[in-house]
Amino acid sequence: MEPSVYLYQILDEQAERLEQGTSFTYLEAIAKIGNGLFTGEAPRQLDATAFRKVYEQFKQQQWLPEDVRKAFRLACLKGMKGQVQAHHEMTPDSVGFYMSYLVNKCMSNREEACELLDIAAGAGNLLFTICNHAASPVHASGIEVDETLLHIAYASANLQQREVSLLHQDSLKVTMPAVDMVVSDLPVGYYPDDDHAKTYRLAADKGRSYVHHLFIEQSIRMLKPAGYAVLLVPNHLFTSEQAPKLHRFLKEEALVLALLQLPTSMFQSEQHGKSILLLQKKTTGTRIPRQALLAELPSFTNEEALKQMTQRMNVWFAEQLGIE
Missing domain, CATH: 1.10.150.470 (DNA polymerase; domain 1)
Known part of the structure; x- marks a missing residue:
């Protein structure tokens, strides 16, 4: 066993x-x-x-x-089981491993430990997946509004003998020191606090604001200059009725380095499909790739296709960002 x-x-x-x-x-x-x-x-x-x-x-x-x-x-x-919506399920391990690969790539040229934050940590599964597969030292933190899930993350961290800072709070109402890397499987839907949403540039002009849009803006806010965000986002992120404002915000504040669509077979329906979004916060001197990495990831059961995709991504990181 x-x-x-x-x-x-x-x-x-x-x-x-x-x-x-x-x-x-x-x-x-x-x-x-x-x-x-x-x-x-x-x-x-x-x-x-x-x-x-x-x-x-x-x-x-x-x-x-x-x-x-x-x-x-x-x-x-x-x-x-049976208690959460399709958009709120736990991040599959196969996705966590691929996000870990992206985190390691972005951290590969660093000499000091990486300050890593999950702004929707849940029970800590994605955060701990990335920490456990990190190729270099990380100082990990997580923020989660659900107290029960945070207690599970705390217990898991203790039994893993892992030092991690965990904060019970609404991530959209947190101010904290900037970090090198933000990772998260973003919540999807509408944010209930309309008044606080208005403190964000990505608040809806009318009606409820998308919580995943606000989380993207908060991720960029929390990053150091040239810091990275590896986020799991809905496939309809750039095609929804509120997408034009998101496009403008990202063009001004960040570089969209990669958008990797996950296999649709992983999800209950096509409308629940997700992609991995890799962003970098803009700053003076940031290397701008000639083209973003846009791809549909093969089935995670197809090892040969995954190997070829990883090789393609390695080439892209080397040629476009100078990361080996």
Whole structure:
């Protein structure tokens, strides 16, 4: 049995026990069990002696960070099943790995650690995927408005023995020091706070503003000059009725380096399809590519096609940005 599956079974069994005996949801229980496995102390609603035996079993294993991340991902998938909209599902691992590739490419010429921020961190799955596959040191942070998901991210980070700063807040209302890299699977839909939306240039002229547009603007705000953003965005990003304002904003503030459309087979329907958007914040002296990298990614089960696509992207990074 894979270690991640074994750890998932521990989390799942104990969370179900906690859920059945209390008013906690399954996701809330996952966070509490994760914390218990880190501290060795049982949630007060569980039998301490029985939990201690589970804890001793847990401590006998040497858990890799990826084992922990995958176990929490499986637990979150179970907890979210049937409860989230198609646009709010967890980022598939295959997509996270491809975003990690882009992050590593953009960081490859750096000598110091990268300040990395996920502005819609959720349970931390994408952030930890990128951290666990980083080719150079990162200082990671995450912002998430959902307290339960943030508690899961906290528990997962502790069991991965990863130092990460986690903030419970609406990312669109946060002011913080600029970072080198923003990554995120952006929420999609409308932002409910119309008054605060008006503080953004990408607020709708009338009616509700797209939250994913505001998150893109906030990503650019939070970047240092020449910093990068690797964002998962809806395919209709540049064709919606509010797209013209987004086009103008990006032309003034950022370089659109790449737009990689994910296979439509990954999504419930074509309208829920997503793409990976790679942006760079404009500054004096920023190298401007002659052409952006626009591509449709092949199926992630087609290894040969993926290998060819990666080779094509490596050539593009080398020729257009001078990144080997």
